[in-house]
Amino acid sequence: MYAQLVKSEGAKSRDEMSPEEIAFQERIDRGEKIEPKEWMPEGYRKTLVRQIGQHAHSEIVGQLPEGNWITRAPTLERKAILLAKVQDEAGHGLYLYSAAETLGVSRDELLEKLHSGNMKYSSIFNYPTLNWADIGAVGWLVDGAAIMNQVPLQRTSYGPYSRAMIRICKEESFHQRQGYDIMMKMAAGTPEQKAMAQDALNRFWYPSLMMFGPSDKDSVHSAQSMAWKIKINTNDELRQKFVDQTVPQAEYLGLTIPDENLRWNEEKGGYDFSEPDWSEFFAVIAGNGPCNKERLGARVKAWEDGEWFREGLMAHARKEDARRAAAKVAAE
Amino acid sequence: MTSLPDMTTPNVAGLARDAAAHARPVDVPTPDAGQEAVFEFLLRIGDNALILGHRVSEWCGHSPVLEEDIALANQALDLIGQCQLWLGLAGEIEGKGRSADNLAYLRDAWDFRNALLVERPNGDFGQTLMRQFLFDAFHIEQLRALKASADPRVAEIAAKAEKEAAYHLERSADLVIRLGDGTEESRARMQAALDLLFPYTGELFLDDATDEAVAEAGIAPLPSSLKPAWEQTVAAVLDEATLIHPGEVYQHKGGKRGVHSEYLGFILAEMQFLQRAYPGATW
Numbered sequence: 001m002y003a004q005l006v007k008s009e010g011a012k013s014r015d016e017m018s019p020e021e022i023a024f025q026e027r028i029d030r031g032e033k034i035e036p037k038e039w040m041p042e043g044y045r046k047t048l049v050r051q052i053g054q055h056a057h058s059e060i061v062g063q064l065p066e067g068n069w070i071t072r073a074p075t076l077e078r079k080a081i082l083l084a085k086v087q088d089e090a091g092h093g094l095y096l097y098s099a100a101e102t103l104g105v106s107r108d109e110l111l112e113k114l115h116s117g118n119m120k121y122s123s124i125f126n127y128p129t130l131n132w133a134d135i136g137a138v139g140w141l142v143d144g145a146a147i148m149n150q151v152p153l154q155r156t157s158y159g160p161y162s163r164a165m166i167r168i169c170k171e172e173s174f175h176q177r178q179g180y181d182i183m184m185k186m187a188a189g190t191p192e193q194k195a196m197a198q199d200a201l202n203r204f205w206y207p208s209l210m211m212f213g214p215s216d217k218d219s220v221h222s223a224q225s226m227a228w229k230i231k232i233n234t235n236d237e238l239r240q241k242f243v244d245q246t247v248p249q250a251e252y253l254g255l256t257i258p259d260e261n262l263r264w265n266e267e268k269g270g271y272d273f274s275e276p277d278w279s280e281f282f283a284v285i286a287g288n289g290p291c292n293k294e295r296l297g298a299r300v301k302a303w304e305d306g307e308w309f310r311e312g313l314m315a316h317a318r319k320e321d322a323r324r325a326a327a328k329v330a331a332e
Numbered sequence: 333m334t335s336l337p338d339m340t341t342p343n344v345a346g347l348a349r350d351a352a353a354h355a356r357p358v359d360v361p362t363p364d365a366g367q368e369a370v371f372e373f374l375l376r377i378g379d380n381a382l383i384l385g386h387r388v389s390e391w392c393g394h395s396p397v398l399e400e401d402i403a404l405a406n407q408a409l410d411l412i413g414q415c416q417l418w419l420g421l422a423g424e425i426e427g428k429g430r431s432a433d434n435l436a437y438l439r440d441a442w443d444f445r446n447a448l449l450v451e452r453p454n455g456d457f458g459q460t461l462m463r464q465f466l467f468d469a470f471h472i473e474q475l476r477a478l479k480a481s482a483d484p485r486v487a488e489i490a491a492k493a494e495k496e497a498a499y500h501l502e503r504s505a506d507l508v509i510r511l512g513d514g515t516e517e518s519r520a521r522m523q524a525a526l527d528l529l530f531p532y533t534g535e536l537f538l539d540d541a542t543d544e545a546v547a548e549a550g551i552a553p554l555p556s557s558l559k560p561a562w563e564q565t566v567a568a569v570l571d572e573a574t575l576i577h578p579g580e581v582y583q584h585k586g587g588k589r590g591v592h593s594e595y596l597g598f599i600l601a602e603m604q605f606l607q608r609a610y611p612g613a614t615w
Contacts, residue, residue: 060393060398060401063392063393063401064393067392067393067394070389070390070392070408071386071389071390071602071603072602072603072605072606074437074606074607074613074615075433075437075607075615076382076412076415076416076419076432076433076436077416077433078615079389079412080409080412080413080416083389083392083405083408083409083412084405084409086392086393086405087401087402087405087406087409090393090398090401090402090405091402093398094398094399094402097398107398132606132615182615185614185615186615189613189614189615190610190612190613192610192613193610193613298393298394301394302393302394302395302396303396305396305456305457306395306396306397306400306457307396308515308517308518308521309396309397309400309457309458309511309518310396310397311514311515311517311518312510312511312514312515312517312518312519313507313510313511313514314514315514315515315518316509316510316511316513316514317510319513
């Protein structure tokens with residue numbers, strides 16, 4: 001997850017493909033993994049760079065809404081769990097930037113695109129975390145939605161991406177359980193704590209549904225990605241699965257999902273539910289979410305303030321190289 | 333402790349006898365320092381870990397490069413973990429039923445016993461690293477000495493924490509050297525950080541009646557006894573970093589007897605907010 005609206009071209013028909021492209025598609029159809037140095041269509045490479053890059057950016061921007069509560073976590077244990085979780089997110093960013101590097105794009109190039117607004121991160125991280133239960137809701141709903149999308153991506157066609165996803169999924173499911181654990185404590189706590197839990201659910205429900213991206217009928221970029229197995233399920237399939245999984249969990253907590261139209265549909269074997277407000281989604285993507293400026297601003301500030309630090313380390317490394325070279329000359 | 337599958341053994345009584353023969357006594361005799369002095373000493377070491385861990389955690393997601401975000405979160409995690417152990421033991425020794433959380437979240441600033449150094453603001457990344465280095469070089473000596481504590485509980489926590497502190501020192505010393513001997517700007521920033529923070533290091537090595545009581549009981553070293561080794565580490569690292577040792581400068585003190593800077597109140601206001609606003613709730 002964390003990659004919404006990743007642009008790719010429409011799927012090519014077999015007649016339009018070159019012999020190389022046909023051979024490539026056949027490998028994917030056989031379930032083979034594509035590895036970094038192997039031939040791949042330029043469109044495949046570009047789409048993957050966008051998707052993996054956006055995913056990586058989401059992990060590092062995603063540190064911010066949760067990091068917002070580290071210094072205010074209510075117990076030492078909760079603080080330690082949250083720190084470990086945010087550290088995991090940074091680690092995910094690291095694997096994903098590394099996976100993108102195997103496609104010939106450096107981390108610095110991707111960051112430059114993030115900072116200049118030319119690459120996006122998931123819209124969800126532009127929502128604020130306002131009370132402690134939000135930390136539970138982010139784990140339960142946001143990581144829950146992410147897992148829904150990432151589990152199939154473990155089978156994605158690009159080897160390094162697939163391997164990164166396997167590792168990431170293990171940690172994400174742990175995070176989801178930790179988030180749900182916070183929700184259980186809050187929902188079973190004092191009336192104020194239960195109110196915080198309900199408030200968090202009210203605010204995170206629709207943004208979580210938006211994480212799967214627009215409805216299939218409006219999502220024009222999926223076909224080629226699905227043919228290449230960069231994307232495995234459609235947005236609507238995953239959203240339905242998420243709702244079906246989450247509703248009983250909310251009931252167990254004694255919380256109410258903020259949707260009057262939510263009801264079980266026996267015929268389809270799933271819940272009917274209201275669509276999120278897509279105009280809000282597009283507003284957030286366009287930069288008008290509640291925290292877009294703060295999130296991107298924080299990342300740009302961290303990067304700019306850290307320039308002297310990175311430069312200093314590079315300068316030291318150059319000096320060390322020079323000293324070693326001089327010592328070698330002196331020894332000869 | 334036997335592993336879980338062994339619990340199904342038919343000879344449970346034999347297993348229990350066996351375990352009892354090898355168990356440490358539950359009541360560890362507290363060596364001869366007054367309970368209050370030991371409690372006070374544990375607050376000092378636990379509060380250092382808590383407040384420094386808090387400061388380091390403030391960087392989460394804001395550091396100059398992704399690897400630093402990961403490293404700092406890790407370091408904060410180590411320190412919070414150590415604080416849980418030290419404050420947990422402090423509560424046990426105090427014997428009034430206070431947990432580590434109670435001590436962390438329900439004391440006011442004047443009851444905190446951390447050194448002034450660890451509550452200094454993060455400043456730029458250079459100040460954060462310098463604060464860490466000056467503390468780590470002290471911390472490692474303190475923990476090494478505590479491994480020989482007459483109180484086995486103290487020795488055990490120290491042994492665990494020492495491994496983490498050794499890694500912290502390796503990292504902070506390495507970065508101080510690289511940045512000191514880096515660009516003109518990085519050197520200037522590290523020198524400024526050193527000059528700013530050095531006046532808060534003296535307090536780490538001051539002895540008072542509490543220190544003397546726990547040292548006499550063999551529980552902890554006298555802080556002053558740790559200074560020569562610290563001086564040596566600091567001098568060697570600053571030398572390699574091409575930084576100028578500030579020499580004999582005025583030294584601030586007060587933290588370890590509860591007289592803090594204005595910064596601590598804000599740290600606590602933030603840290604303790606939920607526990608204070610919703611007393612009695614469980615989280």
